[in-house]
Amino acid sequence: MSGVKISNAIKKYETVQVIHGVDLEVEHGEFCVFVGPSGCGKSTLLRMIAGLEETTSGTIQIGDRDVTTADPADRGVAMVFQTYALYPHMTVAENMGFGLKMNGVPKAEVKRKVNEASQILKLDDYLGRKPKALSGGQRQRVAIGRAIVRGPEVFLFDEPLSNLDAELRVEMRVELARLHKEIGATMIYVTHDQVEAMTLADKIVVLRAGNVEQVGSPMQLYKNPDNKFVAGFIGSPGMNFVEGFAKDGSVDCAAFGNGSINTSVSLPAMGGAVTVGVRPQHLTIDPNGDGLIVDLVEHLGGVTYIYLNATNGERIIVEASAEVEAPALGSKVSVAFDPENMMLFDAKTEKRLR
Known part of the structure; x- marks a missing residue:
């Protein structure tokens, strides 16, 4: 098993460029998740690593080998797709061993x-069963098993849980985390679900429009x-x-x-428009306040989400303990928070002010 290094990788389809000079290093044994909205280029980048998409320019290394132009079969990777792609007439054991059999490996x-x-x-x-006798989660495990038997250097997962229902997704997240811990393989995983990214990853790569916005734990x-x-994409519910x-x-x-909020953040000397960000759990409701109208209350058992509308049309979500009595729909309230939990962003560039 080996790490992956991507250097100034670019992908173009004729005149349309979809990956813009990506530089990234995935360490040996790391679980790295590519996350971002639909169309951001995460699956394309994964397919470039697999060799299923040609790299227009730049290099891709797996271990100490330059595999930029290598055939997919020669890269030492195994890929698990969103669809299970199992042979319906074969048993689980036959599906898992089919690739080895085709390569002439002894029985x-x-x-x-x-x-x-x-x-x-x-x-x-389940080794003697056929796919039709398996649940969705079991079929996905068979697809993962088919990848494991190949003994690849790197595992690649392209939204493997998207076809599962909510309960199975949680179950399979646990299975994947356990699998990574047990075999210690280098894994690169694509998802649009930031909850999957947060729970599985050692390292997250946030992509937008073919560019890497930020990399980190x-x-x-x-x-x-x-x-x-990044502030709005990572965290559920999203930042206000x-x-x-x-x-x-x-x-x-x-x-x-209308009161001024003092901050130690370095602000523009001449002042100017900024975007203020506060996470829902850092806000508290003041039922005696004014200025925000309660639009919706969601009771989720352990927590309650309170949706507020400001007079200027902005929406604010407050996460409260289920023990706190929620305000009535249509009532007017205000919110309070510790300024230390406030993040500020330049209104034009959207970059964080620090």
């Missing part, structure tokens, strides 16, 4: 590797985002953003009342 060796993979994935009781990106896009005006070491924003 005894195929059986040994299939049995090893089935033990890791807890598929021993889940909590680094959550606590210290470089820009508004409202318009503000900064001057002389303080910020005014209508949605949080």
